[in-house]
Amino acid sequence: MLKTGLFLLTLFCSLSLTSPVIAADSQRVISVSNSNLDPVITSPDAFLGYPLGQWHLRHDQVNYYLKQLARDSAKVSIEDTGQSHEARQQLTAVITSSENQTKLNDILAQRQTVKSGANQAGPLVIWLAYSIHGDEASGAHAALSLSYFLASSKEPWVKQLLDEAVVLITPSQNPDGMDRFSTWTNNYRGQTDVSDSNHKEHRQNWPNGRTNHYFADLNRDLLFLRHPETRGRVALFHRWQPHYVGDFHEMGRDKSYFFQPGVPSRTNPATSKPNQLLTEKLAHFHRKALDGLKQSYFSREGFDDFYYGKGSTYPDINGSVGILFEQASSRGQVQITKNGELRLSQAIENQLATSISSLKGCLALKDELIEYQSDFYQGRDKVLQRGRQTGFLLGAPANRARIEDLTKLLSQHKIKFYYLTNTVNQGGIDFNPDTSLFIPINQPQKSLLLAMFDNSTEFEDPTFYDVSSWNLEHAYHLQMVRNSKLDIDVLSPQAPAKFNFKMSEQAVAVLVNWQQDLAAPMLQALLQDNLLVKFALKPFTIKVAGETKKFPAGTLQIPLKQAGHTASEIKDKLVKLAKQYPLNLYSVTTSASTSGIDLGSPSFKIIKPIKPLLITGRGTDASEVGQLWYYLDSKLSVPVTLVDVGHISKIRLNRYTHVIMASGNYSSLDEQFARQLGKFTSDGGTVIAQKGALTWLNKNNLLKSDIKDTRFYLRLFDTRGLSYGDKEKLAARQSIGGAIVELKLDPSNPISFGIRGNRLPILKNMAIGLTTSSTPFTVAAKYADEPLLSGYLAKEYQASFSNNPAIVLETRDQGAIVGLADNLMFRNIWLGSEKIYANALYFVPALN
Structure with a gap:
């Protein structure tokens, strides 16, 4: 590649005789160069004061440039979709003709009729979204170049495009991760470019910029909506209901360029054939554009279209066509790869080329895209009728907060649901109006609804780029009747009135059923106010307002007579x-139960305030660390201390009540720290450890239960007679990308308190297990006889996991170790098993 000067590469143009020209300095710069541009519009180079790509962009620079374009051009306006966790604005440029800009309200009103199946009027809507992984920076740079080109170009095809379409451009979908990355790579860039991949410019610190503030992969969050960045993105999607979504990423430096279609056999069966046909038609435009640049590429391998929680697949189940683009990453300015030298400028150039080919392809296929979306919503099964309907009847007994969380999720996905007005008994289950929902199947969002509750266990190709199941019935641990028939006319779109807590004047204590999700954050608030709270080791019944009421083990008791607090204050x-x-809180006027333990029983244990420490840093799984941090910080409001693994040995552990270890190898921790941690538990501390952390604890004689690791499970697979061509199929069977399995709980173990029944669905995504301990009373949960509930899990794994331990509680003098073979709060959507962590935090320390 040339080392100095500018060279010109002419992009393919199918709709006119003229073409936009990309100018690129082979060392560091990239821009759109064309004499037919409006000089009034500020270019990225002029705005930044240096050529675009010379330095990695910060998110504020992106936002300020979009605002500058909106000031310069009547073709550009701005959509604000809220803030990131770190309060960075999430902006999208809306680019269309000046005439269309004056009619945006009318256009948006038309877009809101799409799900009704009405014939479409108005322009095509194209959404190009970039850099959802913050360290995949070429997309954000290309987005600025493209925005400038569309705002300033006078070319006939661009004029036609903006007359007939609205183009949405979101340069950065992960503001916090983008700034984490750009700060790092810019800090370690010198005057002379260094292409060595070992240079710090290319090797980010922990956590890297891929993830957001809580180390979450936002490109896995589109179904779950746990993070504000994703909620804003999905709101924008349904506001505009785009016909096409381009999702621009980067991949490993040694690859070339990928665009969909992905592996045909790994496309989700719910994605229609017409969708895949349009994907292939659009691919012709990308091939021609990249061939014009002499850039190699590939399709139909490596990536799939299965999990609907990603930016390129969520559109496919919502009436749009989503396309994934993956560019080999230079990470910094330049890296040596197996294919030679790769520069940021080259990556930007490729992303810009496929951005323009997306626009040209959409314009050429405009009628087909509109017809596809109209057909998607015009089926009779996509119309919500009056009268008797078949649907999903869902319940979360004694747990209104979980139903409220689900209703928020459904509402954001535009899925219609109803509340019960009376108790309904179906399948031998009572569904209470306060904690139940009915979701009719025949409605505009039927395709998405069925996908979110899919229970498949058989697949054409058992290879998955991400998880093989995400069934919300199991994630929320709901009671469910799948083919319930109810009359919508007697249901209500309004939530029932909330429980009205009234304190009796004669009350001696207040009781809180621990099965409620909000009981844990309320407990934390009480402890922070130095109030005495106890929990019940055993179930009991007691009179409440003259009626006998059952309370399960784990129920909280707040006595109204406490030292240092008056009853009135409490x-x-x-x-x-x-x-x-x-x-639901209940005040009781007596300590005497009608059966079971009395309120003054020693079986009510005092809960002590907690001060947890969470180990972070290299060697730990950033996503799991982030999920634990999110839960402690955002849901429980616990001040949690994050300590890097390289610094942990210098910490006085006796200042903390818990040490929490996400999955990881922890190979940097030595025997000296193991002794420190052993003393911590002996002196009364609690260790909560999951997945890979268990191996380190076992090797250092802290965990008595033995570990079955990946090597053990791989030996279960019979490889006799397999040919080289069977290698990939075997690897697919041996992989646990993410399947839902069932645990059998010991309901008498405090680790299980607050969980309905003695069965618990969890998400398993690692080949690790525990052996049956010879020490009695340590196994809190085992995998079920037939563990697989949903998704793909090889028969070899199913047989080996069956009836083997999944959760252990090992006491050690005055302390304890809670060992979890799985991540029980997967992506913070697994609400059904979050209580395990709350029990380990608040109940386990009180057992010794």
């Missing part, structure tokens, strides 16, 4: 908390 605090955390 009552005021509880009334306030009952409004802040809408859950």
Whole structure:
């Protein structure tokens, strides 16, 4: 490649005789160069004061440039979709003709009729979204170049495009990760470019810029919507209901360029054939554009279209056509790869080329894209009728907060649901109006609804780029009747009135059923106010307002007689908390139960305030660390101390009540720290460890239960007679990308308190297990006899996991170790098993 100067590469243009020209300095710069541009429009180079790509962009520079374009051009306006966790604005440029800009409200009103199946009027809507992984920076740079080109170009095909279409451009979908990355790589860039991949410019610190503030992969969050960045993105999608979505990424430096279609046999069966046909037609435009640049590429391998929680697949189940683009990454300015030298400027150039080919392809296929989307919503099964309907009847007994969380999720996905007005008994289950929902199947969002509750266990190709199941019935641990028939006319779109907590004047204590999700954050608030709270080791019944009521083990008791607090102060605090955390509280006027333990029983254990420490840093799984941090920080409001693994041995562990270890290898921790941690538990501390962390604990004689690791499970697969061509199929069977399995709980073990029944669905994505311990009373949960509930899990794994331990609680003098073979709060959507962590935090320390 040339080392100095500018060279010109002419892009393919199918709709006119003229073409936009990309100018690229082979060392560092990239821009759109064309004499037919409006000089009034500020270019990225002029705005930045240096050529685009010379330095990695910060998110604020992206936002300020979009605002500058909106000031310069009547073709550009701005959509604000809210803030990231770190309060960075998420902006999208809306680029269309000046005439269309004056009619945006009318256009948006038309877009809101799409799901009704009405004949479409108005322009084509194209959404190009970039850099959802913050360290995949070429996309964000290409987005600025493209925005400038569309705002300033006078070419006939661009004029036609903006007359007939609205183009949405989101340069950065992960503001916090983008800034983490750009700060790092810019900090370690010198005057002379270094292409050595070992140079710090190319090797980010932990955590890297791929993820957001809580180390979450936002390109896995589109179904779950746990993070504000994704919620804003999905809101924008349904506001505009685009016909086409381009999702621009980067991949390993030694690859070339990928665009969909992906592996045909790994496309989700719910994605229609017409969708895949349009994907292939659009691919012709990308091939021609990249061939014009002499850039090699590939399709139909490596990536799939299965999991609907990604940016390129969520559109496919919502009436749009989504396309994934993957560019080999230079990470910094330049790296040596197996294919030679790869520069940021080359990556930007490729992303810009396929961005323009997307626009030209959409314009050429405009009628087909509109027809496809119209057909998607015009089926009779996509119309919500009145009267009796077949649908999903869902319940979360004694747990209104979980239903409220689900309703928020459904609402954001535009899925219609109803509340019960009376108790309904179906399948031998009572569904209470306060904690139940009915979701009719025949509705505009039927395709997405069925995908979110899919229960498949058989697949044409058992290879998955991500998880093989994400069934919300199991994630929320719901009771469910799949073919319920109810009359919608007697249901209600309005939520029932919330529980009205009234404190009796004669009350001696207040009780809180621990099965409620909001019980844990309320408990934390009480402990932070130094109030005494106890939990029940055993179930009991007691009279509440003259009626006998059952309370399960784990129930919280707040006595109204406490040293340092008056009864009036405690009552005021509880009334306030009952409004802040809408859950059911019950005041009782006696300590005498009608059966089971009395309120003054020693089987009510005092809960002590907690001060957890979470180990972070290289060697730990960033995504799992982030999920634990998110839960402790955002849901429980616990001040959690994050300590890097390289610094942990210098910490006085006795200052903390818990040490939490996400999955990881922890190979940097030595025997000296193992002794420190052993003393910590002996002196009363609690260790909560999961997955890979268990191996380190076992090797250092801290965990008595033995570990079955990947090597053990791989030996279960019979490889006799296999040919070289069977290698990939075997690897697919041996992989656990993510399947839903069932645990059998010991309901008497405090680790299981607050979980309905003795069965618990979890997401398993690692070949690791525990052996049956010779020490009695340590196994809190085992995998079920037939563990697979949903998704793909090889028969060899199913047989080996069956009836083997999944959760252990090992006591050690005054402390304990809680060992989890799985991540029980997978992507913070696994609400059904979150309580395990709360029990380990609040209940386990009280057992010794």
